[in-house]
Amino acid sequence: xxFPTVTFAIFFLIVLPLNxxxxxxxxxxxxxxxxxxYLFYAWWDPWLVLLLAGSTLFNQLIAVRIFKAGxxxxxxxxxxxGIAGNLAFLGWFKYWNFxxxxxxxxxxxxxxxxxxxxxxxxxxxxxxFYTFMALSYxxxxxxxxYEPVSLSRFAVFLSFFPHLVAGPIVRPAELIxxxxxxxxxxxxxxxxxxxxxxxxxFLKVVLASTCAKLVDPVFGSPKLHxxxxxxxxxxxxxxxxxxxxxGYSTIAIGVALLxxxxxxxxxxxxxxxxxxxxxxxxxxxxxxxxxxDYLYIPxxxxxxxxxxxxxxxxxxxxxGGLWHGANWTFLFWGALHGSALIVxxxxxxxxxxxGKPPMRKWLAWLITFNFVCFAxxxxxxxxxxxxxxxIERLFTGWGQGSPAISLGVLAxxxxxxxxxxxxxxxxxxxxxxxxxxPYYAQGAAAGFLLMVINVLGPAGVAPFIYFQF
Amino acid sequence: xxxxxVLVALFIGLVVAALLNAQGMHKQALAQGPGIGRDIAGTxxxxxxxxxxxxxIDQPRKLLKAALGRSGDDKLVGKxxxxxxxxxxxxxxxxxxxxxxxxxxxxxxxDSLITDPGPVxxxxxSTNPAIKPxxxxxxxxxxxxxxxxxxxxxxxLPQQIKALRPDMTVATFGANDGxxxxxxxxxxxxxxxxxxxxxxxxxxxxxxxxxxxxxxxxMLGLPIPSDPALAARWAKMNEIQKSEAEKRKGLVxxxxxxxxxxxxxxxxxxFLPDASGQLQRARSSDGIHYEPxxxxxxxxxxxxxxxxxATVPGLGAQPAAPPGAAPVAR
Numbered sequence: 001x002x003f004p005t006v007t008f009a010i011f012f013l014i015v016l017p018l019n020x021x022x023x024x025x026x027x028x029x030x031x032x033x034x035x036x037x038y039l040f041y042a043w044w045d046p047w048l049v050l051l052l053a054g055s056t057l058f059n060q061l062i063a064v065r066i067f068k069a070g071x072x073x074x075x076x077x078x079x080x081x082g083i084a085g086n087l088a089f090l091g092w093f094k095y096w097n098f099x100x101x102x103x104x105x106x107x108x109x110x111x112x113x114x115x116x117x118x119x120x121x122x123x124x125x126x127x128x129f130y131t132f133m134a135l136s137y138x139x140x141x142x143x144x145x146y147e148p149v150s151l152s153r154f155a156v157f158l159s160f161f162p163h164l165v166a167g168p169i170v171r172p173a174e175l176i177x178x179x180x181x182x183x184x185x186x187x188x189x190x191x192x193x194x195x196x197x198x199x200x201x202f203l204k205v206v207l208a209s210t211c212a213k214l215v216d217p218v219f220g221s222p223k224l225h226x227x228x229x230x231x232x233x234x235x236x237x238x239x240x241x242x243x244x245x246x247g248y249s250t251i252a253i254g255v256a257l258l259x260x261x262x263x264x265x266x267x268x269x270x271x272x273x274x275x276x277x278x279x280x281x282x283x284x285x286x287x288x289x290x291x292x293d294y295l296y297i298p299x300x301x302x303x304x305x306x307x308x309x310x311x312x313x314x315x316x317x318x319x320g321g322l323w324h325g326a327n328w329t330f331l332f333w334g335a336l337h338g339s340a341l342i343v344x345x346x347x348x349x350x351x352x353x354x355g356k357p358p359m360r361k362w363l364a365w366l367i368t369f370n371f372v373c374f375a376x377x378x379x380x381x382x383x384x385x386x387x388x389x390x391i392e393r394l395f396t397g398w399g400q401g402s403p404a405i406s407l408g409v410l411a412x413x414x415x416x417x418x419x420x421x422x423x424x425x426x427x428x429x430x431x432x433x434x435x436x437x438p439y440y441a442q443g444a445a446a447g448f449l450l451m452v453i454n455v456l457g458p459a460g461v462a463p464f465i466y467f468q469f
Numbered sequence: 470x471x472x473x474x475v476l477v478a479l480f481i482g483l484v485v486a487a488l489l490n491a492q493g494m495h496k497q498a499l500a501q502g503p504g505i506g507r508d509i510a511g512t513x514x515x516x517x518x519x520x521x522x523x524x525x526i527d528q529p530r531k532l533l534k535a536a537l538g539r540s541g542d543d544k545l546v547g548k549x550x551x552x553x554x555x556x557x558x559x560x561x562x563x564x565x566x567x568x569x570x571x572x573x574x575x576x577x578x579x580d581s582l583i584t585d586p587g588p589v590x591x592x593x594x595s596t597n598p599a600i601k602p603x604x605x606x607x608x609x610x611x612x613x614x615x616x617x618x619x620x621x622x623x624x625x626l627p628q629q630i631k632a633l634r635p636d637m638t639v640a641t642f643g644a645n646d647g648x649x650x651x652x653x654x655x656x657x658x659x660x661x662x663x664x665x666x667x668x669x670x671x672x673x674x675x676x677x678x679x680x681x682x683x684x685x686x687x688m689l690g691l692p693i694p695s696d697p698a699l700a701a702r703w704a705k706m707n708e709i710q711k712s713e714a715e716k717r718k719g720l721v722x723x724x725x726x727x728x729x730x731x732x733x734x735x736x737x738x739x740f741l742p743d744a745s746g747q748l749q750r751a752r753s754s755d756g757i758h759y760e761p762x763x764x765x766x767x768x769x770x771x772x773x774x775x776x777x778x779a780t781v782p783g784l785g786a787q788p789a790a791p792p793g794a795a796p797v798a799r
Contacts, residue, residue, distance in 0.1 A: 013480065220605075448485060451486055
């Protein structure tokens, strides 16, 4: 079930009252929410529910066993079984064909024809998100920072439909306690919830879909496009992927808020970052902190030598890149960001040592933004050849017409970048003003804005990019 | 805000949005495949659109659409503008000859199945002065001849042919057509005699509108898909396309992609041998679209078909794929 559909609107109109009617009885609420979330997930393909249920049972079993095991060695062994199980689960569905294909290519260059046994599996939607959430649960249990909860609580945590298919990646300690401390039904932060849902829809339906109209043909056949078209398409992709993913996250946070639950923010104006480190504090924040807490710091973080710190940074970013998809281009994208973080670290150290002031903010922004956009080329391209073709056209495609550049795409790119620079309190102030209106007026205004969003979006909304991750 | 007010506000918002968007929703409802879902949605949205129209609630949407230059978006497709005049006889007697001085205008269009072979073909011919690409691949994903509500090829193609005047068009339709017919006039389940006759009429209409100004057409058949049930449907549609193409011999060449993309045992295969005999992935994980090797195989078949219809210097016949490589199971 997709958020921007009539099906979801009907689903939510049923689930919302059931949510508040059962809230006073946590057990009934959990049953209701579990059924609703599994129905939401089964809408894609009913068999996916079996995978989700299997992951839930496996991780609950591991967490309980870790908690009950006394000996540290036994606890650690169980943790590794849990991690291996989750990674095998993810690896089979997401990475098997990639590794098998890479092995086949490598064997082919040696003149060996290899049949590694490719599997015909469709990537289950949301698998990367809920697997990472399940890993949080067992690792936090092992660390002793969180105690396992009942199976029904954990099942609702993992399957809670607002975050199920594309995050945010929520921690057990952030969400599960909210299940047992029901929010006050007299004080729902509905104005913010409605604003987030409408804002997310605007990002997805209008900005992302409009940008896709230029991005898809340019990346499909870069040689047939002029350098200005290619340049604009690169910036348009930066806006598209932000609007697509931040749009989904924003809707998810808004939907959860109407149900009475708070999710952590996932984006904070990432394109106003003045360094790559700053960018990763603003982009997909729940993934960044997951990688920091469950990978970078356990690897040693910045506690070791300079080499070890740089190695840890690079490993974290490369694995983060591969999390996005089973392709060498994703791995390279991660390595590009890892390299940039290392270079930044070195440069910062040298400047500090030399007693020089930090780089001017506008220059730092310009460099960061263009680096991030450049790296997106490899993220978007399906092959290195395609990425290199795009880059080549930037240098060779001047002096010809650019009919693919439309006012709509220019406006979408300008809006997508411009909204990053709105004052920090802009939306909070706006919501505070709107919340003074009576609820029925807010509902009617939301309906009108839904119509405007629907009309402004081009025909046919492209699928959510992050669903494939 | 109390939870009860949230629910009322949400309900009001959705009702207001539904009334304001009623025309678009009705069009979308009719674009669904035949079945009870379409019938219910069609009836409900028809009522909604009626109420919206009577009370002029649809005006803001209409005004906004007009301001964006997209007034026709919500227009329902009634009678299709099919210009099929039947096969021309006799077929074009001689193959047209193109050269650098008189290049062949090439237009690539269709649904998502043209998306991958299109750029490969344009890349291959990019240095051939005897071929002039008319724009980039004009693909409209998730469209077809069965659901003009989603995208009306019968209106669009004559406009494109008039504007571009292509000498050679490469087109593919049908990947989204294994459905019942829909529209304001009603619905017809897939595969019935009435469906087959109507589909043949639509395919003929497309072929005639593309060749109406003297151009030729390479009609790409549907490739063998991984799903056997879908393959059975597509085989029926391919029969129609092939039959209509044969009626227009010399003007239209049909490319059989079931054969081109089968493995040595005659089955669907994800992996096929490339030019050097090495097995490579040819089809996407959806069992329908193409990976680079699949797109190359289709492109080579297109070039053969162009050579069958016209004489284009520098566009040699394509080497056949090495036969007999063992298929790789999915």
